[in-house]
Amino acid sequence: MTADTITAVDTRINARWMIPVVPAGTILNQHALLIQGDRIEAIVPQQEADRRFRARETLDLDEHVLLPGLVNAHGHAAMSLMRGMADDLPLMTWLNDHIWPAEAKFVSPEFIADGTRLAIAEMLRTGTTCFSDMYFFPEVAAQTASDVGIRSQICFPVLDFPTAWGDGPEDYLRQGADLIDQWQGHSHVRVGIGPHAPYTVSDGPLRDIVKLAESKSVPIQIHLHETAFEVADALEKSGTRPSQRLADLGLLTPHTQCVHMTQVDGSDLTLLAQTGAHVVHCPESNLKLASGYCPVDQLQKAGVNVAIGTDGAASNNDLDLFGELGTAALLAKAVAEDAAALSAHEALAMATINGARALGREDEIGSLETGKLADIIAIDLSDPFNQPIYDPASHLIYSQHGRQLSHSWIGGIPQVQDGRLTRIDVPDLVLRVSHWAKRIQQG
Template sequence: MTAETIIAADIRINARWLIPVQPANTVLDHQAVLIQGDRIAAIVTQEEADRRYRAKEVIDLPHHVLLPGLINTHGHAAMSLFRGMADDLPLMTWLNDHIWPAEGAFISEEFIADGTQLAMAEMLRTGTTTFSDMYFFPEIVAQLAHDAGMRAQVCFPLLDFPTPWGSGPEEYLVKGRAFIEQWQDNAFISPAIGPHAPYTVSDGPLTEAVALSKETGAAIQIHLHETAFEVADAMEKTGKRPMARMAELGLLGPNTQCVHMTQIDEADLGLLQSSGAHVIHCPESNLKLASGLSPVQRMRKAGVNVAIGTDGAASNNDLDLFGELGTAAMLAKAVAEDASALSAHEALAMATIAGARAIGREDELGSLEAGKLADVIAVDLSDPFLQPVYDPASHLVYSRHGRQVSHSWIGGVPQVQNGHLTRIDVPDLMLRVQNWADKIREQQSR
């Protein structure tokens, strides 16, 4: 009888449960994830791992569930420094009277660097391994994420008016092209195009954005149909719903990510279906700003890929994607008047494989499968108030314990170990955050 060949691995992670996401609705018991380099080499039972594998490092997590790193597909990372600054206001009042003036006063390269690092620390600590950012100074965000070993889709801003990053659409597009060229084909950074919204970007720049996307393959992310007012105002001014205008300009396609989409009629749904565009659902931001209720079940039944994002911490007010999933699942049920509208497993899929699909990386991210990148998180379910555990997927979504994330690896590199960040100096970061808070308070008191 021939002995089995022993296979070497860098890391072996043993866990009580594993949710691979693909196949769907699956929970596996007593599994081992084997990591070689930056990839998952195998997922096998612990008994098989004992027989066939030898690893340089073995991590035993007897009360934990392993799953793919979460993908936060929409946010404005540096706005973490505006967290709680202008609460309980409708969207346009919030933007016009508070956020845009604050951005004019404070946005700088230093602000973006410190605010983004604060956001990355929060996201990593709560299970996010890939995030999408749409804000100013994208080159700084990209470099920070890359240096920290975190994956990010970074969208350069495009608006009709001047901002701290540029004088207008022409400069944004020139800078944006250079940004795409710098980061294209990078394993960590996916450069993308971020026209803010139909009401802040005119046809000319949008047409140029479409051409740039076709030329480079860069995705387009845009706030779309966020409020009823946005749609009504567009109808009054142009006679067209914003989505119809986007379709006419060629902006909708498989490379397009439509953020919010709370206002959807049959024509809008048909455009989503025919174009293959993705929807990014931001339930907590939409609720807090009273923007509207996105019909998630209706879109998913129509075959639309719906991913999830937190939006910025200024309108959420946290970046804990597990909390977002709980809100999304319960809100979907209420909107559809159907308790089965979005299950715990389906919600987890929105934050993993659906997010990977939206950013064009489903072949590498979004599920625990041999050959995919080793972006893995472990959640500790030993807390007394999480007992008993009948279904770990249910606890992950409905019990909302993002801070129970104990370990995180991105490409096999540890980012969180026993609840502690490994690559961000939190005490030093907190000193810089406090300095910004003091400046903002002083300006507000004038």
């Protein structure tokens, strides 16, 4: 390119700070990000952008930090309609006596559509641009995500017993295989397999899941080592830890996402590191259900990729990933008994490039790099109670939550502008949620 060459782009974003995530620990000051089509064309100092680029639209974000859109690597989106329904209960009581009975009564395609849209609205408004979902009627969740334009990994459920979505493992896998084919190659929606947990899926279906995942080249996401009881019960019944059982069945691979992992010993660490399986940490849900503490620092030092998820709003009770990161950073320090464990930049990586890596999309999203998809968020740090700002990364983790998000783009398309959602009718959504709340309250 000669000095006189001018490149035309669609959008130019001038930001006070930019945290690209890759290279790690980098903060860029007074830079411009250029978008052409659905990709990042360049990231350069603003004065260089003046010389080299002409944009159809320019946005000046003088008090903002720009960073990659966040990846919420685990959740049950439609459970947003159950937010606060059965709080302050142990996991199995919460599931057996409240959540599963409510699901049996209310879960339907309409419930999934409205609950998923509610979750997507909250996630977009707080910085998430890609999420993983594991719930019933995944075909409805996939279509809802596609309609809004958010990136997603939709994991269809597999359990040993019938649910509203199917009669049992064979039915789940048949429907799931069709869903994989339906969304194959889609730019926003990817389909994965979601066996619920080792204690709800027997060996035969797990073997079938491995075969399907290999034949279709899709990921597997499973709740694993969520509680001490889960591990103790497995040891009592079989003499084998759940992680070892999954490894023996061929389920632990670089395409496997292990959610929770609050119970980790040396053998688990070795298995995770050797197989390349990923861990998805859900700190607030684990704390609220008193499930245990994922040893994030220990996992990362062993070379295990650790992403982060909110879990469902029924056990969190929000989907603000910035709040989740603050909790994760503080919890990691307490668990490791090391104030340097999980720094602000490392926490941001968990919700960006680590999440993208867990979902197999690190070549496309998770960092601000030339050629990657333009999935970008902007956080307004102008609030006087955010001042002074010595380190914007530290502020993002320790001093504020996602409601200070001002802008969001997915593939260069605005999803949030000046704090307002652009593709979701919020008043209509509120009416739909109110309808479900009344039905659920009436029982």
